[in-house]
Amino acid sequence: MKLIRSPLEMNKIISQAKRKNNIIGFVPTMGALHAGHLSLVKQAVKESDLTIVSIYVNPKQFGAGEDLKQYPRFVKKDIKLCRSLGVNFLFLPNDKAMYPQGYSTFVDVEGLSRKLCGAFRPGHFKGVSSIVAKLLNIVTPDILYLGQKDAQQAIIIKRLVQDLNFRVKVKVMPIVRAKDGLALSSRNVYLSKKERNDSLVLYKALLLAKSMFDNGQRNSTRIVARMKQLVSNKKPLKIDYISIVDPVSLENVKKINQDCLVAIAVKIGKIRLIDNIRLNNAN
Amino acid sequence: MKLIRSPLEMNKIISQAKRKNNIIGFVPTMGALHAGHLSLVKQAVKESDLTIVSIYVNPKQFGAGEDLKQYPRFVKKDIKLCRSLGVNFLFLPNDKAMYPQGYSTFVDVEGLSRKLCGAFRPGHFKGVSSIVAKLLNIVTPDILYLGQKDAQQAIIIKRLVQDLNFRVKVKVMPIVRAKDGLALSSRNVYLSKKERNDSLVLYKALLLAKSMFDNGQRNSTRIVARMKQLVSNKKPLKIDYISIVDPVSLENVKKINQDCLVAIAVKIGKIRLIDNIRLNNAN
Numbered sequence: 001m002k003l004i005r006s007p008l009e010m011n012k013i014i015s016q017a018k019r020k021n022n023i024i025g026f027v028p029t030m031g032a033l034h035a036g037h038l039s040l041v042k043q044a045v046k047e048s049d050l051t052i053v054s055i056y057v058n059p060k061q062f063g064a065g066e067d068l069k070q071y072p073r074f075v076k077k078d079i080k081l082c083r084s085l086g087v088n089f090l091f092l093p094n095d096k097a098m099y100p101q102g103y104s105t106f107v108d109v110e111g112l113s114r115k116l117c118g119a120f121r122p123g124h125f126k127g128v129s130s131i132v133a134k135l136l137n138i139v140t141p142d143i144l145y146l147g148q149k150d151a152q153q154a155i156i157i158k159r160l161v162q163d164l165n166f167r168v169k170v171k172v173m174p175i176v177r178a179k180d181g182l183a184l185s186s187r188n189v190y191l192s193k194k195e196r197n198d199s200l201v202l203y204k205a206l207l208l209a210k211s212m213f214d215n216g217q218r219n220s221t222r223i224v225a226r227m228k229q230l231v232s233n234k235k236p237l238k239i240d241y242i243s244i245v246d247p248v249s250l251e252n253v254k255k256i257n258q259d260c261l262v263a264i265a266v267k268i269g270k271i272r273l274i275d276n277i278r279l280n281n282a283n
Numbered sequence: 284m285k286l287i288r289s290p291l292e293m294n295k296i297i298s299q300a301k302r303k304n305n306i307i308g309f310v311p312t313m314g315a316l317h318a319g320h321l322s323l324v325k326q327a328v329k330e331s332d333l334t335i336v337s338i339y340v341n342p343k344q345f346g347a348g349e350d351l352k353q354y355p356r357f358v359k360k361d362i363k364l365c366r367s368l369g370v371n372f373l374f375l376p377n378d379k380a381m382y383p384q385g386y387s388t389f390v391d392v393e394g395l396s397r398k399l400c401g402a403f404r405p406g407h408f409k410g411v412s413s414i415v416a417k418l419l420n421i422v423t424p425d426i427l428y429l430g431q432k433d434a435q436q437a438i439i440i441k442r443l444v445q446d447l448n449f450r451v452k453v454k455v456m457p458i459v460r461a462k463d464g465l466a467l468s469s470r471n472v473y474l475s476k477k478e479r480n481d482s483l484v485l486y487k488a489l490l491l492a493k494s495m496f497d498n499g500q501r502n503s504t505r506i507v508a509r510m511k512q513l514v515s516n517k518k519p520l521k522i523d524y525i526s527i528v529d530p531v532s533l534e535n536v537k538k539i540n541q542d543c544l545v546a547i548a549v550k551i552g553k554i555r556l557i558d559n560i561r562l563n564n565a566n
Binding site for chain 1: 290294298302304383385386387388389390391392393394395412413416417420421442443445446447448449450531532
């Protein structure tokens with residue numbers, strides 16, 4: 001596995017590889033890799049001739065007062081993990097390489113970026129969209145691997161890829177959960193034991209939604225009300241939103257006669273947690 | 284020369300050509316081709332293995348009340364011209380292909396897009412940046428040819444290419460002028476004889492700036508004042524701006540100790556005309 005820090009060098013290596021018709025698989029990350037990330041990497045290694053992983057904590061997707069400085073960084077461990085899984089190139093750019101002086105171009109998926117988490121993290125998805133556009137141009141992958149944990153992010157990037165005619169297939173891999181049910185997230189390391197225990201209610205609320213749906217409930221207001229009730233029992237948790245939405249437009253769904261995304265976001269202290277589940281209508 | 288209307292087909296053809304290491308030259312246009320466009324096309328044909336010209340009147344770069352509907356369209360003539368010059372592929376997408384339902388992604392070069400013409404045409408450069416990003420992904424050219432006539436546009440696109448890591452060289456070709464000095468523009472067809480005659484003052488004002496500069500004047504306020512005086516003599520012309528700016532940042536320059544761009548924009552009736560000249564400091 002080769003470590004690459006220069007966008008230009010990364011791009012040149014890939015350009016050569018593409019001339020040999022190699023299939024390029026790409027997993028963009030902010031590091032602090034957990035089993036969720038690794039499931040993406042493993043899938044990429046399985047399906048691609050060359051697997052590229054990027055680790056870059058993108059400052060432009062953190063809002064003022066968010067956890068940019070505190071964001072967990074375990075680069076040495078990440079490098080070992082990537083090497084052990086058969087990654088070919090690990091792209092590790094720094095801020096100066098990604099945002100040189102005078103940088104001023106941003107990509108925004110309007111509409112979708114304002115909904116759900118976007119309402120609570122203004123500018124976040126613009127930062128994500130911009131860095132993803134850059135990384136797609138640098139790495140020019142054939143397949144881009146994203147995690148379902150960040151459902152809105154995946155939906156936005158799919159839209160971006162389609163709208164801007166990027167020639168890449170987007171694969172969204174399932175959420176990986178800890179044994180206790182908590183969706184894996186680099187930010188989970190922030191949680192105290194008590195907070196972690198309280199946070200388990202997120203997945204419980206999602207399972208409640210699924211169970212109500214499986215038992216025939218199609219009224220999303222009723223499902224959301226029950227979820228809110230359950231989550232509210234855990235006093236330290238402040239709900240940002242609990243929503244049942246269309247998985248392409250992110251518009252609220254009232255009567256669930258289609259495939260839906262149930263998404264939840266809470267704050268516990270300074271930590272923000274998100275989770276989601278799909279409701280699949282067989283009709 | 285092959286006419287192509289589907290972005291996907293265009294992209295596939297280019298992908299195949301790139302595997303053979305062909306150099307791809309690309310000239311994006313809104314049609315109504317004049318000798319200015321053709322100078323770009325000729326340069327592309329000279330330097331590239333494959334020359335692609337696109338003709339697409341991009342609705343997203345026209346503001347409300349602007350001339351989208353009236354914009355001159357001479358596609359049959361354009362096709363003949365491109366064929367005669369040795370263009371290999373003419374890309375002619377329609378609105379549905381470029382902006383399918385649900386389209387919502389925009390690229391914005393912040394700062395640069397608000398200055399000069401951007402202040403008078405809100406959203407214009409966002410529309411330009413977005414369509415150029417799309418076209419670059421569809422055509423994946425090695426060289427992109429732009430005209431110096433639209434100086435701000437060229438500056439913005441250079442910034443966009445650098446910021447988003449597009450792997451393309453941007454070449455800006457000199458302004459082509461009619462014998463009377465008027466910079467060629469597709470919109471010149473709108474001008475009456477009288478209006479056209481009045482419009483000649485734009486180039487005269489730019490030549491005045493150049494002459495003052497060549498005679499040692501380095502105070503941009505004085506140069507601009509004299510230009511404004513000259514242009515104001517032609518009553519039908521309303522000045523949007525006359526500015527002397529840095530050709531990378533578009534910031535106003537007070538004392539001209541560097542290469543500068545002198546840019547002018549006026550309205551004459553409903554028609555908007557722009558022109559510019561470079562001042563090159565040998566020091």
